[in-house]
Amino acid sequence: MLITLERSGGFAGISKVIEVDTAKLPQKQSEELSILLETANFFDLPAYFFANSNQCDGFQYTLIVKDKNKQNTVTVSESKIPDNLKPLMEWITCNGEIS
Amino acid sequence: MGRKKLKKSHGFGFTHALNYRCPICCIVPPYMLEKIAVNGSPTQREWAFETLNLSAQTRGRRMGLGNKVEAPQTGQKIRIIYDANNSQQLPGEIVRKEGDSPSGDEAVDEAYEATGATYDFFKEICDRNSIDNKGLRLDSTVHYGKDYENAFWNGSQMVYGDGDGELFNRFTKSVDVIGHELTHGVNQYEANLIYFGEAGANKESFSEVFGSLDKQRINKQTVDEADWLIGVGLFTDKVNGKGIRSMKAPGTAYDDPVLGKDPQPGHMKDIYTGIKDNGGVHINSGIPNRAFYLAAKEIGGYAWEKTGKIWYVSLCEKLDSKANIQRTSEVTIEVAGELYGQGSNEQKAVENAWKEVGVEQSSVNSEQRTVKS
Numbered sequence: 104m105l106i107t108l109e110r111s112g113g114f115a116g117i118s119k120v121i122e123v124d125t126a127k128l129p130q131k132q133s134e135e136l137s138i139l140l141e142t143a144n145f146f147d148l149p150a151y152f153f154a155n156s157n158q159c160d161g162f163q164y165t166l167i168v169k170d171k172n173k174q175n176t177v178t179v180s181e182s183k184i185p186d187n188l189k190p191l192m193e194w195i196t197c198n199g200e201i202s
Numbered sequence: 203m204g205r206k207k208l209k210k211s212h213g214f215g216f217t218h219a220l221n222y223r224c225p226i227c228c229i230v231p232p233y234m235l236e237k238i239a240v241n242g243s244p245t246q247r248e249w250a251f252e253t254l255n256l257s258a259q260t261r262g263r264r265m266g267l268g269n270k271v272e273a274p275q276t277g278q279k280i281r282i283i284y285d286a287n288n289s290q291q292l293p294g295e296i297v298r299k300e301g302d303s304p305s306g307d308e309a310v311d312e313a314y315e316a317t318g319a320t321y322d323f324f325k326e327i328c329d330r331n332s333i334d335n336k337g338l339r340l341d342s343t344v345h346y347g348k349d350y351e352n353a354f355w356n357g358s359q360m361v362y363g364d365g366d367g368e369l370f371n372r373f374t375k376s377v378d379v380i381g382h383e384l385t386h387g388v389n390q391y392e393a394n395l396i397y398f399g400e401a402g403a404n405k406e407s408f409s410e411v412f413g414s415l416d417k418q419r420i421n422k423q424t425v426d427e428a429d430w431l432i433g434v435g436l437f438t439d440k441v442n443g444k445g446i447r448s449m450k451a452p453g454t455a456y457d458d459p460v461l462g463k464d465p466q467p468g469h470m471k472d473i474y475t476g477i478k479d480n481g482g483v484h485i486n487s488g489i490p491n492r493a494f495y496l497a498a499k500e501i502g503g504y505a506w507e508k509t510g511k512i513w514y515v516s517l518c519e520k521l522d523s524k525a526n527i528q529r530t531s532e533v534t535i536e537v538a539g540e541l542y543g544q545g546s547n548e549q550k551a552v553e554n555a556w557k558e559v560g561v562e563q564s565s566v567n568s569e570q571r572t573v574k575s
Binding site: 114 | 352354355373383390394398405409446462477478480523
């Protein structure tokens with residue numbers, strides 16, 4: 104499974120990309136990731152969670168997960184991240200590699 | 203002056219206020235709007251994004267109105283600084299109120315002073331009483347999040363992180379950041395530009411303009427003396443960069459092995475058309491930023507006196523929420539004519555500035571100005 108989390112926007116407008124390749128992860132971390140994907144119901148999430156136009160200079164995140172038989176791309180404004188997606192994003196930020 | 207223009211047009215003579223439950227807007231389902239927001243033409247994308255936002259606003263309105271009612275209309279400068287204590291809970295704990303002595307916490311005191319200076323700028327130069335022109339209390343939270351390398355306006359207040367200490371310092375370090383965020387509030391009560399695509403880039407640019415003018419006025423700098431850099435001091439010494447952005451020379455503010463190169467264009471031929479950053483609002487602001495700089499340079503003197511006035515009147519009196527860069531150019535040229543005369547040096551300076559960044563006026567508009575002068 105390949106995961107890419109891109110952060111764009113923010114006041115500085117500087118993009119940052121973090122990647123995870125589960126083939127390179129220890130078994131325990133792979134399992135953690137699977138649980139978090141399920142908690143987030145990730146593959147059934149809609150493509151966009153936009154904030155309203157009064158939210159300015161927040162970050163925008165695009166999360167792409169590609170598995171063998173399924174994939175999804177979700178773009179979300181910082182203030183609109185669903186609660187059950189936050190743990191997954193935090194995990195990727197802590198355990199992924201900056202590309 | 204202050205107004206809330208809340209209208210939407212479907213482009214075939216039908217307009218309605220944004221708080222009207224439009225049968226046409228509600229017919230197009232969100233998944234279709236999302237596709238258009240990505241794949242459509244620039245005009246289609248801005249419409250789709252605005253409609254998606256309308257839905258989000260309608261759903262969130264009860265919560266939003268509740269928060270606003272709690273901030274009293276006071277009629278004079280009233281500042282409250284909160285400390286989020288590195289959490290993401292807003293607003294946090296009150297640490298400095300209007301009239302309190304300095305706290306000794308740099309972020310608290312910088313937010314307090316720069317918010318006051320920005321209020322004073324809008325009051326003394328624009329005759330504007332706070333964000334809503336009715337003395338809205340100015341709430342700011344510092345120490346938001348952990349290593350949070352950002353600042354934002356959330357619709358009700360300003361919020362500042364401490365930076366990661368590696369690449370970014372605290373975001374209250376640069377007065378134009380505070381001016382930038384506060385101006386997002388002003389925009390919300392005036393043109394209320396949507397935060398996507400070219401309208402969003404305009405929204406960003408207005409914040410850069412007034413943040414920068416705020417800084418220039420504090421430093422008593424003329425157009426030639428100002429550095430026209432945004433966010434000087436936000437980068438640490440480890441970063442190869444002068445600032446976050448340059449209004450004078452978009453794309454030259456930084457070039458760093460870790461952060462990359464400043465991506466801003468300074469001309470319409472290089473406009474970013476991707477989906478990142480809400481359609482490049484912090485990227486394409488380089489174009490109207492440079493137009494402002496060029497107009498101010500040609501007019502000369504202190505940039506807030508004439509060029510700033512043209513931009514302020516445009517924002518408050520003429521622009522609608524979907525104004526793209528072309529429309530903004532037309533409005534600023536029109537306002538320059540109204541303020542300083544058709545065919546005046548000031549109007550020519552504004553027209554020349556837009557031309558230099560690749561925004562031409564229609565021959566009809568140009569002829570009308572020539573005939574009138």
